[in-house]
Amino acid sequence: MKREDVRRVDQIAIEEYGMLGLVLMENAGRGAAERIAALCHESPRGANPVCILCGPGNNGGDGYVIARHLELLGFSVHILSLVPLDRLTGDASANASIAARAGLTIQIAKSDEDLDRWIADDETVVDCLLGTGATGAPRGLYGDAVTQANKRRGLRVAIDLPTGLDCDTGAPAEVTFRADLTVTFVAEKEGFSKPAAKPWLGTVQVVGIGVPQALLNDFKVA
Numbered sequence: 001m002k003r004e005d006v007r008r009v010d011q012i013a014i015e016e017y018g019m020l021g022l023v024l025m026e027n028a029g030r031g032a033a034e035r036i037a038a039l040c041h042e043s044p045r046g047a048n049p050v051c052i053l054c055g056p057g058n059n060g061g062d063g064y065v066i067a068r069h070l071e072l073l074g075f076s077v078h079i080l081s082l083v084p085l086d087r088l089t090g091d092a093s094a095n096a097s098i099a100a101r102a103g104l105t106i107q108i109a110k111s112d113e114d115l116d117r118w119i120a121d122d123e124t125v126v127d128c129l130l131g132t133g134a135t136g137a138p139r140g141l142y143g144d145a146v147t148q149a150n151k152r153r154g155l156r157v158a159i160d161l162p163t164g165l166d167c168d169t170g171a172p173a174e175v176t177f178r179a180d181l182t183v184t185f186v187a188e189k190e191g192f193s194k195p196a197a198k199p200w201l202g203t204v205q206v207v208g209i210g211v212p213q214a215l216l217n218d219f220k221v222a
């Protein structure tokens with residue numbers, strides 16, 4: 001699916017089917033957490049603890065849901081947000097607040113030094129930095145976070161798409177998250193089939209977010 005189509009699915013599910021964004025985000029995050037747990041259990045590099053890198057939008061919001069569900073699955077999790085939590089809005093803000101009230105470990109990374117200090121070398125790193133709302137190459141601290149993550153030797157999991165990869169063209173940016181696994185929502189993105197995308201995607205798994213079959217049929221999603 002094209003970026004704009006998958007964002008339309010989200011919008012129609014809410015505006016025409018009356019679903020709540022929080023429900024879509026919960027389905028997305030719970031499904032992603034289950035795939036991450038499965039990968040960590042079956043891979044020799046699958047470390048526990050898990051570090052979740054969260055950006056400013058709903059891709060970051062997914063990260064707070066993933067953290068809550070990974071903890072329920074027995075993982076030790078910590079969250080590095082690249083923005084102060086009061087900068088979050090909507091469903092992302094709601095889930096960051098739930099995670100904070102639940103006592104999940106959340107640190108706010110303000111510099112590359114923070115990222116270097118707080119991302120351990122052997123933990124599993126989850127990319128909830130930028131998703132379908134990204135435009136252009138990851139800027140500033142987002143580029144730093146991707147560079148730091150790529151240096152670690154643990155597993156790397158991208159949520160919805162690897163930060164830096166253009167999900168319509170499959171073109172990687174100068175700095176792109178190199179994932180072992182990409183968990184993507186609703187359907188594979190059009191750019192994932194392009195050869196240039198392969199080194200950055202790793203294995204791709206699709207997670208449904210609970211939108212009605214009728215809506216998926218309208219977008220010809222298998």
Ligand SMILES: NC(=O)C1=CN([C@@H]2O[C@H](COP(=O)(O)OP(=O)(O)OC[C@H]3O[C@@H](n4cnc5c(N)ncnc54)[C@H](O)[C@@H]3O)[C@@H](O)[C@H]2O)[C@H](O)CC1
Nearest residue numbers: 010025057058059130131132133134135136137138139160
């Ligand atoms: N139906 C679905 O697929 C669902 C998707 N979900 C998740 O939501 C994200 C999309 O969320 P959105 O808030 O629209 O965008 P992002 O989270 O990607 O954040 C974009 C945000 O980041 C800033 N930004 C944009 N480009 C850059 C850049 N190059 N460098 C730095 N910063 C950048 C800007 O502020 C943007 O606003 C989707 O991917 C899924 O993960 C829902 O959770 C469930 C349903």
Ligand SMILES: [K+]
Nearest residue numbers: 127130159161
């Ligand atoms: K991402």
